[in-house]
Amino acid sequence: MKIDKAIPILYSTDVAKSIAYFTEQLKFENKWEWDSPPTFGGVYRDGVEIFFCKQDQGNPRTWISLVVDNVDEYYELIKDSGANILSQPDSKEWNMREMLVECPDGHIIRIGHNTSCD
Numbered sequence: 001m002k003i004d005k006a007i008p009i010l011y012s013t014d015v016a017k018s019i020a021y022f023t024e025q026l027k028f029e030n031k032w033e034w035d036s037p038p039t040f041g042g043v044y045r046d047g048v049e050i051f052f053c054k055q056d057q058g059n060p061r062t063w064i065s066l067v068v069d070n071v072d073e074y075y076e077l078i079k080d081s082g083a084n085i086l087s088q089p090d091s092k093e094w095n096m097r098e099m100l101v102e103c104p105d106g107h108i109i110r111i112g113h114n115t116s117c118d
Helices: 016-025 071-076
Strands: 009-011 029-034 040-045 046-051 063-066 083-093 098-104 108-114
Touching: 016 029, 016 040, 016 046, 071 083, 071 098, 071 108
Parallel strands: 009 046, 063 108
Antiparallel strands: 029 040, 040 046, 083 098, 098 108
């Protein structure tokens, strides 16, 4: 048996707003929505999927980590988009260069790349 991937399901007070934030500010693509207005939906980018659920799943202020090829390039892509960037890319002692972004429901997205090969 092989596990192919994990997809985080984040709690959302407004799934349409969550999807809009991820597509407009964080440059993901809208993958799907369920119901009208949506109560469940998902976004994707480069093989990464994130689901949003308005029902009793998850909690506000969940942290997830996204590993990218170059966090500085991703920062340049989103910095003028209105994303709530809590910290700009910074090299950490744990061999990662990371930045933090906050979503409308308070979720924190840690975005970074490994620096041990730099």
